[in-house]
Amino acid sequence: MEVLLGITGKDFTLIAASKAAMRGATILKASDDKTRQLNKHTLMAYSGEAGDTVQFADYIQANAQLYSMRNESDLSPSALAHFVRGELATSLRSRNPYNVNLLLGGVDPITHKSSLYWLDYLASLAPVPYAAHGYAQYYCLSILDKHHHPDITLGQGIKLLTLCVDELKRRLPIDFKGMTVKAVTKDGVVDIQFDDDKVVKAA
């Protein structure tokens, strides 16, 4: 019941991840941050098997930062997405593959174009305008199909995200403890205040 959501707009990419860290039916923590910043313009959100996720995300983050330090320039979101896919694809055919699903969002530092990449544990990579992982896909993709537009503003993006999260609160049987929301813009990654205490009643 982990939730990952991503929405792109005119000059930003929004990434949201549920705050609950779960182990079986127990919620161990209600303020978990399932995101990693890879470089100034790229953010990655992850879900999947408990140990694998953080291990893999840290590995990717370290390599992205190592590249930035060595070359004094950041990899673009597209380049990073393909790098991550390569790592995940190699892992898939190994003895113990990483069970990690990812959303990778960013804004190109040169062209200022926003982008979002959907990656699952099989290392399928798809560039998409908006995306979700897990059960959230079934509830949110249809809402986004109807309301998303490629050149929405950040404000409209957050409204759209609220629409999605409300639907999840209404329909998911387990409380996911709200969302950590971050936006990538040309100026870097910013935390977005998001109202987690809003109660949505099922119909």
Place this chain on the structure above:
Amino acid sequence: MVGKDCVAIACDLRLGLQALTVSNNFPKIFQYGDNVFLGLTGLATDVATVSDLFRYKVNMYRLREERQIAPRTFANLVSSSLYERRFGPWFVSPVVAGLDPKTGQPFICGFDSIGCIDFAKDFIVSGTATEQLFGMCESLWEPNLGPDQLFETISQSLLNAVDRDALSGWGAHVYIIEKDKVTKRLLKGRQD
């Protein structure tokens, strides 16, 4: 699909997890020379991995031989590369289409996931809509189609086949390969 001094290759654009559509912009045709094309259906991750692998192998071939790879040579490369993974295969069913650089003759062939080549002189189909595609191609295709007729034939075959398959569709890419011209067309298709 084979025509008179031309060949065509086409694919849909859907990427899905069973019944859930994840993306409707996932092309499955890749170019490996002036007129050598590879279509890949199957597990999405292997489509990406295998297409990257052949890009690497064809680039190495071109550097070593200082010439472009011919479709027939490429087909044998595909076959042997897939058979290398005989007991843990890439889950893909490739299709190769191209024109022989010397004779200009059309060349098409298909493979199973472990590299058994299926040569054909009319058409090759692959993917979840295989049955529908066989039916459409069998009824629409005829020998010696010109480039424009071939485009119409392959497009109608693909579009009408994928409309009867819940797991494919969402637009299409069509390539018409002639002696010294390759035309790529994007078809919108049904978006539902």
